[in-house]
Amino acid sequence: MIYRIKNAVIAALILLCAHAGCLNPAVRARAHAGAASLSDIQVSNGEQQARITLSFIGEPEYAYSQDGKRTVALDIRQTGVIQGLPLQFSGNNLVKTIRAGTPKDAQSLRLLVDLTENGKTEAVKRQNGGNYTVIFTINADVPPPPPPVVAKRVESAPRPTEPARNPFKSSDDRLTGVTSSNTVTRPA
Numbered sequence: 001m002i003y004r005i006k007n008a009v010i011a012a013l014i015l016l017c018a019h020a021g022c023l024n025p026a027v028r029a030r031a032h033a034g035a036a037s038l039s040d041i042q043v044s045n046g047e048q049q050a051r052i053t054l055s056f057i058g059e060p061e062y063a064y065s066q067d068g069k070r071t072v073a074l075d076i077r078q079t080g081v082i083q084g085l086p087l088q089f090s091g092n093n094l095v096k097t098i099r100a101g102t103p104k105d106a107q108s109l110r111l112l113v114d115l116t117e118n119g120k121t122e123a124v125k126r127q128n129g130g131n132y133t134v135i136f137t138i139n140a141d142v143p144p145p146p147p148p149v150v151a152k153r154v155e156s157a158p159r160p161t162e163p164a165r166n167p168f169k170s171s172d173d174r175l176t177g178v179t180s181s182n183t184v185t186r187p188a
Helices: 009-020 025-034
Strands: 002-006 039-047 049-057 062-066 073-078 095-101 108-117 117-128 133-139
Touching: 025 039, 039 095, 049 073, 049 108, 062 117, 073 133, 108 133
Parallel strands: none
Antiparallel strands: 002 039, 039 049, 049 133, 062 073, 073 108, 095 108, 117 133
């Protein structure tokens, strides 16, 4: 899912000019040479990975840090207010919300990205002419594998032992004794 926030470039430039004193052309040239203006935010939000692409006019100064494993703070060197925040997502993917946070100083903006799972963040800056994009990639931590299942042999209680029995005898056979004598017996 891609969400876009369009920042009013003119409003940002007016704020920048008012802050930098744009009446003097020499001051205006220095202010625009080092200033960057956030122009767009795009979010691609998946279950295991999210990409937040920030587009700038001019080269941005930015930093990011993780407040714990479930919140990423993006600090951007720019004054003003970002319209359209907070962004609420379904909660079924990695990014839950993007909201404004308390900036570290008066010349910065802070975006806080709340995650549904623990994650790690990487950032890449790309240039296209005078425009820049900063792509923040957030990957969910891989959950540890489940512990191995150990099959335990269940030992049954030993059965009482019985003496081996003769398979040719039935249980009602009687024991016969033989004695030796000189008499002969014959069947009748």
